Amino acid sequence: MGGGGGVFRFSSMASSSPRLLVLLLAWLCCAAAQAQTTTDTLRQGASLSGSATLVSLPDRVFEVGFFPPDPKQPSRLYLGVWYRGITPRTVVWVANRAAPAVSGAPSLALTDAGELQVLDGAAAVNGTAAPRLLWSSNTSRAAPRGGYYATIQDSGSLQVRSDDGPLWDSFWHPTDTILSGMQIAVQAPGPPGRAGNERMLFTSWASETDPAPGRYALGLDPNGSGQAYIWRDGNDIYWRSGQWTGVNFIGIPWRPLYLSGWTLSNDRDLGLHYTYTATNTSLQRFVVLPNGTDICYMVKKSSQEWETVWLQPSNACEYYAACGPNAKCTVGQDGKAQCTCLKGFQPKLWDQWNAGNWTEGCTRNPLLGCQVNQSGDGFLPMGNIKWPDFSYWMSTVADEKGCKSSCLNNCSCGAYVYTTTTGCLVWGDKLIDIHELQTGSYTLNLKLPASELRVHHAVWHIAMIISAVVLVVLVACLVLWWWRGRNIKDAVHRSWRSRHSSTWSQQNSSMLDISQSIRFDDDVEDGKSHELKVYSLDRMKAATCNFSDSNKLGEGGFGPVYMGTLPGGEEVAVKRLCRNSGQGLEEFKNEVILIAKLQHRNLVRLLGCCIQREEKILVYEYMPNKSLDAFLFNPEKQELLDWSKRFDIIEGIARGLLYLHRDSRLRVVHRDLKASNILLDADMNPKISDFGMARIFGGDQNQFNTNRVVGTFGYMSPEYAMEGIFSVKSDVYSFGVLILEIITGKRAVSFHYHQDSLNIAGYAWRQWNEDKAAELIDPLIRASCSLRQVLRCVHIALLCVQDHADERPDIPTVIIMLSSDSSLPNPRPPTLMLRGREIESTKSSENEQSHSIGTVSMTQLHGR
Structure with a gap:
């Protein structure tokens, strides 16, 4: 009865309201049309024409359709792939780049044999002939069950697929752009199990408005050296990347290159090839410009505009063989190339050399001893040098001694290099394309006769x-x-x-070396020197409303932190040393002197300090989002940290540690890395803070032993907590714990009584070992995160929290692990952490005094 009544009512409504039916049908037609215009798939027998496009799903990042690159010639149309929603249109791939459609009615069709075709309807307009074929994927093959279909991926890859996998992929036939997920090989990739049959090159446009193949092409050395080249007009070498070291190219002075996901592989189908995987954003691309420049762009999140983050060649010495053979190129203060012959060489043509024509280079003078039947040849180390072209890999040589001997016994060998990552490389008597690098520690051992070595x-x-x-x-x-x-x-x-009183005297006299205005001229990331300002106590009181509780941002082991406003309107964070904090003059001086010399985008910036009477105050840049723990462990804010933001924070912390451990001049161990010491700026970028416990490593030092153990429970490595030994691997341990906190959304110490595990590391290993690692993921991000990426981060974290320091990876290795899909070693079970209660009980012995202040613990060790 109910069902019949429903039908009766609908029929009555339909008969009385025919207009409603018309509107409903119109709405359904519009919805169907809209769904059709936003599909990502082109089926066999269908075509794409006019303004219709294919849009990648599910994130709608890329779009496929016809476009006019030159606004002055709107009738010249090309089929292309471009970023959707970015203005102006950014095209990353073009099909018919050598044959534009001019009829105004081109179409993209997929044949029954799985071939993509771009057709020009010019001849078909008057019905006299078939459309003209402008471009084809050349993939005709018998259709499998289910047929073929063309689809655009969120990676920017346009593919012809069947249920058996891809038959054709635009990534195998690039134009001028390298996107995340692309492989770069000598021979173009092809369907799984076999390589393509054409050379893989990234060829520039003819001009900014003409997609036709231009003069410049980027590709890998066909001779198998693993180097990338840019050729001009086919065979003329324009630029060379230099050899691959395992983390970057010798000739590319861009420190974060390996952070952007370049990995080298060698397999049976493709041979030696690179895979590019953008680690921080999919909106990142490398482009070969019409002028021959290889440039990397990244989209600014704030403005959705492209910004240049890297380009090559960037100076006069990076053009190939700028000084000819056996000569070194140095960039002068005027930005021009300055050429000098290598030690033991002289200009081949003096007149041309003096006139600034260095193409002929230099020749040996005097000759090597082996060339005149004499002995005594040796090697001169040359530092910060881009290694020459045309190196030979000595696969049978196992160490540097053997490499040196191999070159010394070969009179045709002119230089050698040996590293653990590249092995033994040797060169002939012509050393081509050498220039002095501004950064890097690459050394070339130049072969010289005994007479030149004695002079040296x-x-x-x-x-x-x-x-x-x-x-x-x-x-x-x-x-x-x-x-x-x-x-x-x-x-x-x-x-x-x-x-004054003796108490004030003792404290302030110790601060005279800080109370002056300190200027640090060390090289910093933005290329400027930074001056540490000294503020008066009155100014600090005015800035913070006399340290009002309403301005208080929080409180740590050091003391309270207030928000302040300087007279110019600049917002700052004011950190005030508490008299009973337990961290006194030593920590204060350490933080002032240390952090003022460290300048990096992932380290908080110290602006100034105040030392007056008993007050010791630090002034930092203001972080509007406070610290990571304010989001991570706050139920009201946890959902603001999706997995993408959490992964960006993990990467940012890793980059900050990389700077501290390796790239800064000081080589610093932080010793108190934890969520509350990670501050977040307005864009949620992480910045490492609180360097009161940090220590500087000098020279060849790898570890320290201290009788004053400082840090936070749950983050300290076993060797540091129990023996007072710390190194950069101590920070790696803390970083591993921090990764697990970011993934789980729980504090490390919250696992103290969970299934007999002392902390989060022991519990995480147990879940991982029992194939339950997915249960570690914060429920707020579990549905939307990339499970594969999260589980890889859990795996990396477990490697970082190994009991023994030498079993943990260093930070450069961790960054490579985060940015690639390479296989990872299996972690050992954290036995020390699982027996944590026994370890904890020993801390009450009479030979050790432990003090805990807030979230910071300090332990004083004494000999038995």
Whole structure:
């Protein structure tokens, strides 16, 4: 009865409201049309024409359709793939680049044999002939069950597929752009199980408005050296990347290159090839421009505009063989190339050389000893050098001694290099395309006759003697200056103590070396020097409304942190040392001197300090989103951190640690890495803060032993917590714990009583070992995250929290693990953490005194 009544009512409504039916049908037609225009698939027998496009799903990143590259010639149309929603249109692939459609009615069709065709309807307009074929994928093959279909992926890949897999892929036939997910090989890739039959090149457009193949093409060395080249007009080498070291190319002075996901592989189908996987955003691309420049663009999240983050060649010495063979190129202050012959060589044509024509380069003078039947040849190390072209890999040589001997015994060998990642590389008697790098520590061992080496050693000895004399004079001057300063300082202190209490005197006199305005001229990331300002206490009070509780941002082991506003309107974070914090003068001085010298986008910036009476205050840049733990462990804010943001935070912390451990001049171990010490700026970019516990490593030091253990429970590595030994691997351990906190959304110490595990690391390993790692993921991100990526991060975190420091990867290796899909070693079970209660019980022994302040613990160790 109910069903019949429903039908009766609908029929009555339909008969009385025919207009409603018309509107409903019109709505359904519009919906169907809209669905058709936003599909990502082209079926056999169908075509794409006019303004219709295919849109990638599910994220709608890319679009396929016809477009006019030159606004002055709107009738010249090309089939292309471009980023959807970015203005102006950014095209990443073009099909018919050598044959534009001119009829105004082109179409894309997929034949029954699986062939994509771009057709021009010019001849078919008047019905006299078939449309003209402008381009074809050349993939005709018998159709499998289910047939073929063409689809556009969110990666930007246009594919012809069947249920058996891809038959054709635009990534195998690139134009001028390298996108994330592309392979770069000598021979173009093809369907699974076999390579393509054409050479793989990324060829520039003829001009900014003409997609026709231009003069420049980028590809891999067909001789198998693994280097990337840009050729001009076919065979003329325009630029060379240099050899691959395992993390970057020798000739590309871009430190984060390997962070962007370049990995080298070698397989039976493709041979030696690279795979590019963007690690931070899919909106990143490399393009070969019409002028021959290889450039990397990235979209700014704030403005959705492309910004240049890298380009090559970027200076006069990066053009191939700028100085000819056996000569070194150096960029002068005017930006022009300056050529000098290598040691033991002289210009081949003096007149041309003096006139600035260096194409002929230099020739040996004197000859090698082996060339004139004499002995005594040796090697001169040349540092910061882009290794020459045409190297030979000595696969049978296992160490540097063997590599040196191999080159020495071969009179045709002109230089050699040996590293653990590249093995033994040797060169012939022509050393081509050498230039001096601004960064890097790449050394070339140049073969020279004994006479040239003796001259070099004599000059070196003279330089050493002069340096020693100058050093002695400087030390004497410093001692004299110190003695005079000490007498003056003592007089000032006696006068000061006569007017003030002894307590204030002792504290503030120790700060005289900080209370001056300190200027640091170290090289920093933005190329500028930074000056540390000293503020008065009155200014700090005015900035924070007399340290009002309403301005209080939080409180840590050091003391409270307030929001302040300087007279110019700049917002700052004011960190005030608490008298009973347990962290006193030593930590304060350490943080002021240390962090002021460290400048990196993933480190918080120290703006100034205040030392007055008993007050010790630090002034930082203001982080509007406070610290990571304010989001990660706050139920009201956790959902604001989706997996994409969490992964970006993991990567940002890793980049900050990479700078501290390897790329900064100081080589710093943080020692207190935790969620509350990771601050977030307005764009949720992470910045490592709180360097009061940090220590500087010098020279060849790999670890320290301290009798004062500082850090936070749950983050400290076993060797540090129990033996006082710390190194860069101690920070790696803390970083591993931090990754697990970011994934789970739970504090490390919250697992203290969970299934007999001391902390999060032991529990995570147990879940991973039992194939339950997915249960670790924060339920708020479990549905939307990339499960494969999250589980890989869990795996990396477990490697970072290994019991023994030498079993943990270093930060550069961790970054490579995060940015690639390479296989990972299996972690060992964290036995020390699973027996945590036994370890914890030993801390009550009479030989150890432990003090815990807030979330920071300090342990004093004494010998038994």
